[in-house]
Amino acid sequence: MPKQVALSFSGGKDSCLALYYLQKQGVDVKCLLTTVLEDSKETVAHNEKLERVERQAERLDIPVYFIETNFPTYEDDFIWYISDMKQRYGIDGMAFGDIYLQGHREWGEKLAARAGVEPVYPLWSEQAKAAGWLCDFIALGFEAEVIKVDSEKLPQNWAGRKLDQSFVSDIMTYSDVCPMGESGEYHTYVHDGPIFRPD
Template sequence: MTGEGPPAGTSAVVWSGGKDSTLALHRALRQGHRLTHLLTVYDRVTGRVPYHGVGRELISAQAAALGLEPVLEASEEGAFEEALARGFDRLRDAGVEALVFGNIHLADVRAWYEERVRAAGFEHVEPLWGGDPARLVREFVSLGYRGVVVSVLLGRADPEWLGREFGGELLAEIAAREEIDPCGEHGEFHSFTRDGPIFTKAVPLRPRGEREQNGYRYLDLGIDDPSTRAGVGDRA
């Protein structure tokens, strides 16, 4: 299923916190899906989402701003699939019938998830599937979403992109790098969405430095207190 006809019951989005998850959620809502939950698997040791590197507290803040119930599952090293299955169990117990993903064109990734989603008894929904990555990232920006780059693959993406907000200038720089997928589908970079039309409020961010791990450079972000000072791109 690619999202043409929503199920009669409720749906959940499998969520990384970035632009692709956000745009998939946006489209699913427009297609009539009744979204109630978001599911995120994070590393138990670091408390962060793999590859994006954002802490679980940032995912919880997004869920609150989106009006969705967060289902956060901790994964031990090498046990992502088991954590995902536990999340599926919790969603099934909550009455969820369909799972929304933000896959675009990596067939092996989609097939891996689809096999497990269907085995767990859910409908598998891919609102972005087959879309042109350059058009999708422009759609994300034109709809009014605000996202920042939170990790880059060293040797592939520009470390100077860290912390920058998606917009015309950054999109042009990414487009100029022909070896890089405009949506970072091959892991070149990852993002975090902090505001947009389906958010009830912005997620206030405070940069806390940078770190390197496993070939990536990460922007370490925390929740900023908007009553004291401005964070990263706070909503006016």
């Protein structure tokens, strides 16, 4: 297991939960890497404002670096930043919050190999355990809200919902939706939790 890593960080529940378990395992997360679309200046997939991610990083006491990119150069841009973090911080690993999608893992492993670091997946598990991760996230005291919904999978008015036991009960009624939104069914922003210092 690498001792010093960069973490792919969206500001959502998966990356925050991954950070929690990395720190519990004694891994030093030296920096956060967040991909940003060049045209919109918002985070990839989540469409989050950069100031909100910066606010999280401040409360985590971990520096965040924004990778401005577009899809044709996405992989090369990411690799450049990992290599730069090797020089800046001496990282020997690149961590991701993916849970069970094999294609995502293979992509991250290829990325890490090209950058010369070890890939780390602290949440990696069977698909059936996704509901357990969601319950774990809530039980640990994390506070998060839904910021984006795939309206073909979930009601659009779920945007703005808090992740709580009511959310768990409701999402478990959808048999074709991952409770953790692993396929992009919904995205979140984490406001607080055990990894954050008081605001």
